[in-house]
Amino acid sequence: MTYSARIALAFFSLFLFLPKISFAVDQALNGYEPKWWKEAVVYQVYPRSFKDSNGDGIGDLKGITSKLDYLQSLGVDVIWLSPHYDSPNADNGYDIRDYEKVMKEFGTMADFDELLKGVKARGMRLVLDLVVNHTSDEHRWFVESRKSKDNPYRDYYIWRPGKDGGPPNNYTSFFSGSAWTLDPTTNEYYLHCFAVKQPDLNWDNPKVRQEVYSLMKFWLDKGVDGFRMDVIPFISKLPDLPDIPPEYRERPQYFYTQGPHLHEYLQEMNKEVLSKYDMMTVGEAFGVTLEGTPMLVDERRHELNMIFNFDAVRIGHPSTPWIGWTLPKLKAIYTDEDQKLDQHSWNTVFLSNHDNPRVVSAFGDDSPEWREKSAKLLATMVLTLKGTPFIYQGDELGMTNYPFKGIEDFDDIEVKNAWKEYVETGRISKEHFLDNARRVARDNSRTPIQWDDSSNGGFTTGKPWLAVNPNYKKINAAEEQKDKDSVYQYFQRMLAFRKTTKAFSYGDYKDLDPQNEKIFAYTRTLGKEKYLVVLNFSKDALKYSLPGVKAGKLVMSNEGAAEENATTLMMKGWEARVYRVE
Structure with missing residues (x-):
C-alpha cells in the first residue's frame, strides 16, 4: 500500500470513529451536547439604571464601560444589555424608533463599539435585546404605514376596521385597556399588545421578516454574541384575529402565543441568521407552557437555544394581586422542568429581571437581620440549579425593593395605566393598589445601582431619572467589595466555584x-x-x-x-x- 493510500485509509478510519468519540463526550455530560452558553452565567444590565457618566441622571454606555472591570471581577461570562436603541422611551427603550442607532441618552455608536471592545478584551460576551414583536409608533415604518391604506408600509403592521362602533375585537393590552387604537388618518385601528406607542409588526409579511433578519445581521456582524428575544412567541397572530375566549381573558398571554406560524418563522430566522453565527439565543416566552417549551428549544428543531419560563419567578404573582408562595410549590416547578425537558432541550434559571421585584424582597427576607444571608442563599440556589443562570444587576449586592409611598413615586407605564383603570374608576382602593404595587412593580428592579455611599449612591452627579433606594448608605458596591463577608464577595466565590466543575451545568x-x-x-x-x-x-x-x-x-x-x-x-x-x- 502506498504512503498516500495509508494516509487516506487512516483518515477514513478516523471519520468512521468520530461519531463514537462524539457519543462518548455526550455520555460523559449525561447526554448533553456541550455549548459555551450552557456553561455561562449571564448578567443583565439595564442601561438606564446602571451608571451615568455625564451627570444627566440617566445611565449610559460609557458608564457601563467604566464598570466592566467590576463585572469581570464578579466572574460573569455574558452581559445581556437591555435595549440601547434609539427610542422615545414610552416603555423605557422597549419601543424602538431606529434599530441601527443608539439612544441619544445612552451615547453614540462609537460608545457602543468601545463597550463591545471592552467586553471582548476581558474575555466576556455581549448579548443584546431583540424587540421585534413591535416597534415605536415613531419608527419610520409606522410613520409611513399610518399615512394611507395603500402606503407600501401599510402591511408592515396590523390594521383593521372597527366593529359595531368599537375596536375590531376584544384583545386587551398588557398595559391596561384595549389592544387597539383608532388612527384618525385612515379611520382604522392598529394592534398594540403593549403600549399605544408600541404597534405590533405584521410578521405574516415576508418583507417584515427580512427587515428583522437584516437588523440582526447588522449587530451580529459587529461582533455581538446573541440575542434575548422580547415576547417572541407573540410574533405570529391567529388568522382573522378571533375574540379572546372567556377562559383566556384573565391570562391572555396564553392565547396570544397560539399563532400558527411561530415555529415556521423561527426556523426561517434560524436558517437565514442564527445558524450562521456562534451565538446564544434566549426567548422571553411569556405565555408558553412548560409542555410547549421543547417546541421552541429542542436543538433538533433549529429554533432557539433556550427560553425563560416564568413559573418560578412569578409564583407569588401569576397575575394580580400578590398571592404569596410556598417552598414545596417552588421546588415542584424545578422538578417539573427537569422531568419535562430532556437532553435536547436546555433550560434557564432566574428569579429576577427588569420586569420583576428584587429577588431578596420577593424570595428572601430583606429585613436588616436576614437580608445578606437570604441573598447569599438565593445566589447559591440560582447558581447550582439545572440550566443557564441569569442574574440581574444589583442581585450581587442584595439590593431590595424601593419603599414606595404613593403613585407619584412610580415611573412604570404599567403601574400608571393600571392606576387610571382601577383606582381612578373606583374599582380598587388606593391602599389595596399600592400594597400590591410595592410588592410586584417593575420599578423595584429599575432603581439605580448603588455604587457607593456618596450622593445618589454614586450613580450620577445629577438628578437620577428614578430615585435611588435610600438604603444605599449601607448597601453599595464600594463597601461590599471591601467586606469579605458581603453578598458581592459571596457571589464572587460561588461563581468561581461553579467554574471548577461541569456538574452544575x-x-x-x-x-x-x-x-x-x-x-x-x-x-x-x-x-x-x-x-x-x-x-x-x-x-x-x-x-x-x-x-x-x-x-x-x-x-x-x-x-x-x-x-x-x-x-x-x-x-x-x-x-x-x-x-x-x-
Missing part, C-alpha cells in the same frame, strides 16, 4: 425532600462527581436529617464551618451549604 438533578416546607435539599450528579445543596428557607434554626445521603465535605457555605460527613445537620436561619458527596 450538565449534572442530573434530584430533589431529596419535595414536601419539606423549610428545607430545599437536592443533588447534582455528573459521573463520579456528586454535590449536595442544602438550603434553609426560613429564619428558624433547624435540625435536619438528610434523606438517604451523607453530607460529605463542605465546599461552600454562607455561614462558615459546618458538619461534614454527617447525616444530620444543624441548620441556622437562611443557611446555605454545598457539599461534595463521596
Whole structure:
C-alpha cells in the first residue's frame, strides 16, 4: 500500500470513529451536547439604571464601560444589555424608533463599539435585546404605514376596521385597556399588545421578516454574541384575529402565543441568521407552557437555544394581586422542568429581571437581620440549579425593593395605566393598589445601582431619572467589595466555584425532600462527581436529617464551618451549604 493510500485509509478510519468519540463526550455530560452558553452565567444590565457618566441622571454606555472591570471581577461570562436603541422611551427603550442607532441618552455608536471592545478584551460576551414583536409608533415604518391604506408600509403592521362602533375585537393590552387604537388618518385601528406607542409588526409579511433578519445581521456582524428575544412567541397572530375566549381573558398571554406560524418563522430566522453565527439565543416566552417549551428549544428543531419560563419567578404573582408562595410549590416547578425537558432541550434559571421585584424582597427576607444571608442563599440556589443562570444587576449586592409611598413615586407605564383603570374608576382602593404595587412593580428592579455611599449612591452627579433606594448608605458596591463577608464577595466565590466543575451545568438533578416546607435539599450528579445543596428557607434554626445521603465535605457555605460527613445537620436561619458527596 502506498504512503498516500495509508494516509487516506487512516483518515477514513478516523471519520468512521468520530461519531463514537462524539457519543462518548455526550455520555460523559449525561447526554448533553456541550455549548459555551450552557456553561455561562449571564448578567443583565439595564442601561438606564446602571451608571451615568455625564451627570444627566440617566445611565449610559460609557458608564457601563467604566464598570466592566467590576463585572469581570464578579466572574460573569455574558452581559445581556437591555435595549440601547434609539427610542422615545414610552416603555423605557422597549419601543424602538431606529434599530441601527443608539439612544441619544445612552451615547453614540462609537460608545457602543468601545463597550463591545471592552467586553471582548476581558474575555466576556455581549448579548443584546431583540424587540421585534413591535416597534415605536415613531419608527419610520409606522410613520409611513399610518399615512394611507395603500402606503407600501401599510402591511408592515396590523390594521383593521372597527366593529359595531368599537375596536375590531376584544384583545386587551398588557398595559391596561384595549389592544387597539383608532388612527384618525385612515379611520382604522392598529394592534398594540403593549403600549399605544408600541404597534405590533405584521410578521405574516415576508418583507417584515427580512427587515428583522437584516437588523440582526447588522449587530451580529459587529461582533455581538446573541440575542434575548422580547415576547417572541407573540410574533405570529391567529388568522382573522378571533375574540379572546372567556377562559383566556384573565391570562391572555396564553392565547396570544397560539399563532400558527411561530415555529415556521423561527426556523426561517434560524436558517437565514442564527445558524450562521456562534451565538446564544434566549426567548422571553411569556405565555408558553412548560409542555410547549421543547417546541421552541429542542436543538433538533433549529429554533432557539433556550427560553425563560416564568413559573418560578412569578409564583407569588401569576397575575394580580400578590398571592404569596410556598417552598414545596417552588421546588415542584424545578422538578417539573427537569422531568419535562430532556437532553435536547436546555433550560434557564432566574428569579429576577427588569420586569420583576428584587429577588431578596420577593424570595428572601430583606429585613436588616436576614437580608445578606437570604441573598447569599438565593445566589447559591440560582447558581447550582439545572440550566443557564441569569442574574440581574444589583442581585450581587442584595439590593431590595424601593419603599414606595404613593403613585407619584412610580415611573412604570404599567403601574400608571393600571392606576387610571382601577383606582381612578373606583374599582380598587388606593391602599389595596399600592400594597400590591410595592410588592410586584417593575420599578423595584429599575432603581439605580448603588455604587457607593456618596450622593445618589454614586450613580450620577445629577438628578437620577428614578430615585435611588435610600438604603444605599449601607448597601453599595464600594463597601461590599471591601467586606469579605458581603453578598458581592459571596457571589464572587460561588461563581468561581461553579467554574471548577461541569456538574452544575450538565449534572442530573434530584430533589431529596419535595414536601419539606423549610428545607430545599437536592443533588447534582455528573459521573463520579456528586454535590449536595442544602438550603434553609426560613429564619428558624433547624435540625435536619438528610434523606438517604451523607453530607460529605463542605465546599461552600454562607455561614462558615459546618458538619461534614454527617447525616444530620444543624441548620441556622437562611443557611446555605454545598457539599461534595463521596
